[in-house]
Amino acid sequence: xxLKLKEIHDKKIRDILDERAKINLPVIEKDASIQSLLSILxxxxxVWAVDKKGSRKVVGVVTxxxxxxxxxxxxxxxxxxGKKYGVSIEYGTAxxxxxxxxKQLITCSPDDNVGDALQKMVNAGLRRLPVIDGDEIVxxxxxxxxxxxxxxxx
Amino acid sequence: MFDLKLLxxxxxxxxxxxxxxxxxxxxxxxxxxxxxxxxxxxxxxxVMGNLFGFDILSPSINSSVxxxxxxxxxxxxxxxxxxxxxxxxxxxxxxxxxxxxxxxGIAFLFGYIVGGMMGYDFIHRIAIGNIFSATSVGITVRxxxxxxxxxxxxxxxxLTVAVLDDILGIVxxxxxxxxxxxxxxxxxxxxxxxxxxxxxYGLYKFQKAKIKAxxxxxxxxxxxxxxxxxxxxxxxxxxxxxxxxxxxxxLLSVIPQRRRITEFLHQVGDVFFIPLFFVWVGASFDFSAIxxxxxxxxxxxxxxLLGKIIGCSIGAKITGFNNRDALAVGVGMMPRMEVALIVxxxxxxxxxxxxxxxxxxLASTILLVIISSLITPFALKLVYKPPxxxxxxxxx
Numbered sequence: 001x002x003l004k005l006k007e008i009h010d011k012k013i014r015d016i017l018d019e020r021a022k023i024n025l026p027v028i029e030k031d032a033s034i035q036s037l038l039s040i041l042x043x044x045x046x047v048w049a050v051d052k053k054g055s056r057k058v059v060g061v062v063t064x065x066x067x068x069x070x071x072x073x074x075x076x077x078x079x080x081x082g083k084k085y086g087v088s089i090e091y092g093t094a095x096x097x098x099x100x101x102x103k104q105l106i107t108c109s110p111d112d113n114v115g116d117a118l119q120k121m122v123n124a125g126l127r128r129l130p131v132i133d134g135d136e137i138v139x140x141x142x143x144x145x146x147x148x149x150x151x152x153x154x
Numbered sequence: 155m156f157d158l159k160l161l162x163x164x165x166x167x168x169x170x171x172x173x174x175x176x177x178x179x180x181x182x183x184x185x186x187x188x189x190x191x192x193x194x195x196x197x198x199x200x201v202m203g204n205l206f207g208f209d210i211l212s213p214s215i216n217s218s219v220x221x222x223x224x225x226x227x228x229x230x231x232x233x234x235x236x237x238x239x240x241x242x243x244x245x246x247x248x249x250x251x252x253x254x255x256x257x258x259g260i261a262f263l264f265g266y267i268v269g270g271m272m273g274y275d276f277i278h279r280i281a282i283g284n285i286f287s288a289t290s291v292g293i294t295v296r297x298x299x300x301x302x303x304x305x306x307x308x309x310x311x312x313l314t315v316a317v318l319d320d321i322l323g324i325v326x327x328x329x330x331x332x333x334x335x336x337x338x339x340x341x342x343x344x345x346x347x348x349x350x351x352x353x354x355y356g357l358y359k360f361q362k363a364k365i366k367a368x369x370x371x372x373x374x375x376x377x378x379x380x381x382x383x384x385x386x387x388x389x390x391x392x393x394x395x396x397x398x399x400x401x402x403x404x405l406l407s408v409i410p411q412r413r414r415i416t417e418f419l420h421q422v423g424d425v426f427f428i429p430l431f432f433v434w435v436g437a438s439f440d441f442s443a444i445x446x447x448x449x450x451x452x453x454x455x456x457x458x459l460l461g462k463i464i465g466c467s468i469g470a471k472i473t474g475f476n477n478r479d480a481l482a483v484g485v486g487m488m489p490r491m492e493v494a495l496i497v498x499x500x501x502x503x504x505x506x507x508x509x510x511x512x513x514x515x516l517a518s519t520i521l522l523v524i525i526s527s528l529i530t531p532f533a534l535k536l537v538y539k540p541p542x543x544x545x546x547x548x549x550x
Contacts, residue, residue, distance in 0.1 A: 080292035
């Protein structure tokens with residue numbers, strides 16, 4: 001198994017990317033309502049937000065953890081700055097996906113090594129990276145997916 | 155002489171008391187910051203010192219806490235910048251910009267007039283204007299949440315203007331408090347913003363670059379280092395340290411690691427450095443200054459509150475709000491908190507206020523903070539009735 005993990009590290013992301021997963025990527029347009037966002041999140045643990053319907057240009061992401069924060073009772077921190085503390089589903093200030101998504105993404109490209117991508121995920125505390133080719137999302141790398149490969153299930 | 159034992163004791167007592175009183179105030183639906191200031195007043199020379207002869211946190215004995223407090227300010231403004239973000243500026247729109255311009259302009263003017271009435275010098279009048287133009291809407295946001303009115307036009311405008319106010323207030327502060335002649339100062343400010351734009355451009359480019367080296371926690375360390383160096387740069391250009399750290403924060407808000415940096419800063423800042431700043435402010439509160447306050451306080455607090463109400467109301471009225479809503483925006487922008495205290499202490503550290511005057515201004519600002527955050531919830535509920543929730547019903 002150790003040998004196999006090393007092998008996986010040296011592979012290009014392009015080589016391990018699943019074609020089926022590409023069709024099945026969870027995406028939503030950024031001006032979709034919170035309700036449609038939640039209906040996707042009921043089944044998936046994250047959604048990539050794209051700029052408009054039919055587009056593959058990723059502009060944000062909403063994860064389960066983000067949602068948790070938005071579903072819990074809104075609580076103000078001690079020091080309040082900026083607009084983001086006013087954004088809440090409870091108080092009706094968040095109505096679109098755009099309002100709640102994380103806009104700054106850490107991404108990888110199909111030509112990166114899997115090892116580097118994993119390192120990136122560890123450094124940034126992430127469990128998933130969008131694979132971006134040019135401007136468009138072509139797939140995603142998740143911790144689950146890597147485990148499946150390691151166990152020979154993919 | 156540096157006394158480690160005393161410093162450790164001070165830090166321990168200050169941190170725990172600030173946390174407990176902060177929590178108590180939070181439970182009482184008051185800003186935790188006031189609790190932290192109160193912790194400082196209790197531990198400081200004027201309560202513990204006078205009652206028990208237990209002299210800690212006294213500025214004359216130990217200046218290490220002061221150093222930590224100043225780092226707290228720098229971190230607080232850095233956080234403020236990074237959480238505000240350059241993106242917010244683009245989304246703020248015309249209404250926000252107009253209201254904010256009137257708000258900061260008129261509040262500043264009122265501060266200047268108060269200085270004039272007290273017979274202060276030009277520089278002191280401007281310094282008071284700067285204290286007046288700061289806003290912290292934490293208490294307003296809390297009240298609007300209670301009234302379930304955060305999603306209304308009024309709530310939205312208050313949130314937007316609060317963001318712009320911080321930025322505008324800090325720009326005004328940098329321009330008006332710089333040292334030297336007008337031409338030199340303008341040149342320095344231009345140099346500062348030129349550096350700002352070059353780094354901003356560099357950061358956008360840098361994101362495209364592929365970096366192979368993997369130094370653990372490099373992003374966090376370099377973010378902190380960048381904040382401190384940029385603040386030092388601002389100071390060497392004759393601007394305030396907080397200007398530097400606020401703009402350093404704005405710069406780093408464009409990089410993808412923004413969230414990680416904010417989380418890290420919240421851990422370090424909220425637990426250690428920032429509460430110590432408010433404790434230190436409380437400990438510097440000089441009760442003997444109150445006797446000399448008389449007329450100052452008579453002008454200072456009402457004018458500070460009126461400046462915001464009038465400025466914001468005019469701005470909101472111009473952008474198309476009706477009278478009642480415009481007044482609600484004005485009242486909602488009334489509270490002063492962190493930023494006003496930071497501006498006042500920065501002005502002290504720059505040597506603009508000194509001696510008895512410094513104590514009086516700080517005491518007035520602390521009283522302004524407490525009074526404004528006590529009356530805002532009542533005043534806001536009095537003047538503002540949120541519209542019936544029909545827009546929300548369709549979304550829910």
